[in-house]
Amino acid sequence: MSLPHAILTALLEKPSSGLELTRRFDKSIGFFWPATHQQIYRELGKLEQAGLIRALPSAQPTRGQKKEYEVLPAGRAELTSWASGPQDPKPVRDALLLRMRAAAVVGTEGLEAELRRHLDLHRQQLAHYDAIEKRDFPPGKDTTENRLRHLVLRGGIHLESFWITWLEEALTEIGRPDALRQPPSPGSDDPVSPSGA
Amino acid sequence: MSLPHAILTALLEKPSSGLELTRRFDKSIGFFWPATHQQIYRELGKLEQAGLIRALPSAQPTRGQKKEYEVLPAGRAELTSWASGPQDPKPVRDALLLRMRAAAVVGTEGLEAELRRHLDLHRQQLAHYDAIEKRDFPPGKDTTENRLRHLVLRGGIHLESFWITWLEEALTEIGRPDALRQPPSPGSDDPVSPSGA
């Protein structure tokens, strides 16, 4: 139930058409909630039907014609309530950690190269965020909205830094002398808990 | 395409029935790839049909009767290939960051309490991981498999630490003198980029 709220947020920041939203997602909200244009059109339809947004009257409803949306009071209320209520954090779901776990069973072939590749990608992303931070959040301009948006960006920065740190640790570790022998014995005991419980 | 591979990994570690898998997921693989029993049964069916696993002959196929699976050579091959090939990291998708962004538009009511709550949850999870680390990865026992599994766990530990750090930073920041005034002006400019580009 997050995409509709992401869209409401974006529309409150600035009324837009579907494609405009898509592009704006790609360079800001989409960093922590990506969405394709198909998802966005689908949600815009639902939000309009639910009476949370409406198409600006200026636009004709013919196909291929730009259609701008704005948030209605009910939409703002819905967003406010969603943003202020409790919501548990969603558990992590990460394929790289999983593949590492698989490598413990079927062998580490190709693993080191993959870790290096990911390390590089995360460094690029971090550089990207750093550039945005320099550009958009210079000292001063200290409004409440900006502080909050800055915090979100710093979340992204910390997250990329986490990956970089961990990947470097992992590369060091699997590079150590005896750590690169091939597939281990089958039938070893349970995942994180060889000692039970 | 990750759940089937998570299941193959778990089954290689130890042949199991659906419920056993579910329980083992809950305390190890599920930390970074959660799955409910319904998902697991569904995938077990697909994997069996695809010829990657098979039910152990000892078990009868009546409803309500335990059914154990083991991985076939084709399954191991599939897992090996999946674990060694390239796969781009999936972009982040996090509701708390999103809600913070929304709060920049509709106001910060309830935000601080929610941040504290999350902080607490992440501290608990970190404590949990720390306990597992102490129990399962004492110095020594330095096989390749254990090193890899330890690295995965350390990934979880780093990740929780990231959240704790960031949440503490956020709480400090929104606690600062002028940062808690109510809803900001509507119609402010673009998300991360008030200055454009």
Next chain:
DNA sequence: GCCTCCATGTAACACGTTACATGATTCG
């Protein structure tokens, strides 16, 4: 016999992903 727990499963829906279809506008 009844309740509880173990175990396997069905059904329906929500959401994300990918590929493709179609109309409008602009520019050479």
Next chain:
DNA sequence: CGAATCATGTAACGTGTTACATGGAGGC
């Protein structure tokens, strides 16, 4: 007028989520 681009959409599918259904085994 033809091609490229902008813009909105359809369709089909994979996976995750939630609620519920069914059968067997053991204890009281």
